[in-house]
Amino acid sequence: MTHTPRKRFGQNFLRDEGVISRIADAIHPQKGEHLVEIGPGQGALTEALVTSGCRLDVVELDRDLVTGLLAAFSIHPGFKLHSADALKFDFATLADDGAPLRIVGNLPYNISTPLIFHLLGFAPLIQDMHFMLQREVVQRLAAEPGNKAWGRLGIMTQYHCEVEQLFDVPPEAFYPPPKVQSAIVRLAPRRERPWPDCDESRLKQVVQAAFAQRRKTLRNNLKGVIDDAGLEALGLDPGCRSETLALADFINIANATADSTNAEKG
Incomplete structure (x- = not known):
């Protein structure tokens, strides 16, 4: 799939096969599960997900990528593409089969924080989320009290989810290489909170x-x-x-x- 990365969409396409395989292993998709990939781009990770036999919905904003994604993956019966802005997308509309959603995405750095807050609104419908993010954002998500990275993002995310920083991804794994380090994080919405609920x-x-x-x-x-x-x-x-x-x-x-x-x- 030939496509010139667009700066306004914050596009940095993952190319390193070793990193792609490691991310797929961390997600470990299974037949019968319901996955949602945000920003599949050129489909680097999509291939590893959809061939597991899972149901896979993908949400892609860049319409120039849609034709290539449909050509590559429509052969799979569980694949469905949504040409939409993930920041405005109603993820509850995908939870029509009773299966919890597993969210995956290489998130553009410029929308990662608002998108995570948007997704936390659907936490009861979600089993887990695996994201590629700027490493600084992952550190804020996983921060603990007393750390200067501890703040609003980590507090509100940890209120809803258990957070696990998995591994770093170097700039050379992407095209074009971003100017920042990246990392993979796993967010698992809490079924029971260890503290009282609040407003x-x-x-x-x-x-x-x-x-x-x-x-x-x-x-x-x-x-x-x-x-x-x-x-x-x-x-x-x-x-x-x-x-x-x-x-x-x-x-x-x-x-x-x-x-x-x-x-x-x-």
């Missing part, structure tokens, strides 16, 4: 406020959200920075402030 919209508000200015303290960033006494009642030091707090701490703040907001409304 997710409130949690998002708390986390966004807490990391509005990373160098400032909780006291400053959460002014208007919770006072010093409220933080201390949760066992938190108002003078510490947000990056030192665990996910459970943010959930406790969200729950505490949601309760007070509801009480004020009542």
Whole structure:
């Protein structure tokens, strides 16, 4: 399939057969499973997925790639192509067979974060997700408290999913080679959370406020959200920075402030 990579779509096509094989092994698709590939590009990974006998839906934005993908893979009965923008795509429409979705993608770096947040909205329908991302983004997804990579992306993703950083992929595995290092990550939506559920919209508000200015303290960033006494009642030091707090701490703040907001409304 001949195609000139388009910068506006953030296209870097995977070419290294060894890397392709390693990614396919990590995904390990099985006959009868339902996979969804986002941005199949020239079909480097698509071949390894569809020949497993799985049902495979692919979502491709670049219409110039559609004809080649259909010519290469329509022979497989489980293959279906959707010419659409993954950021706007309703993935719930694919969950019509009762099988959990397994999402796969070499995600363009410029849309990776908003696309992950979009997909988290469908977490109950998803078994797992395997993504090729900029390594810095993977490090943020897999970060732990106390690490400077710990922030909104990792907190909200880990609220929904278990995160596992699998392996790095060098720039020379792509055409054209990107200017950044890449990595593969596995996200597995949690069926049971090890902490109480909370109002997710409130949690998002708390986390966004807490990391509005990373160098400032909780006291400053959460002014208007919770006072010093409220933080201390949760066992938190108002003078510490947000990056030192665990996910459970943010959930406790969200729950505490949601309760007070509801009480004020009542």
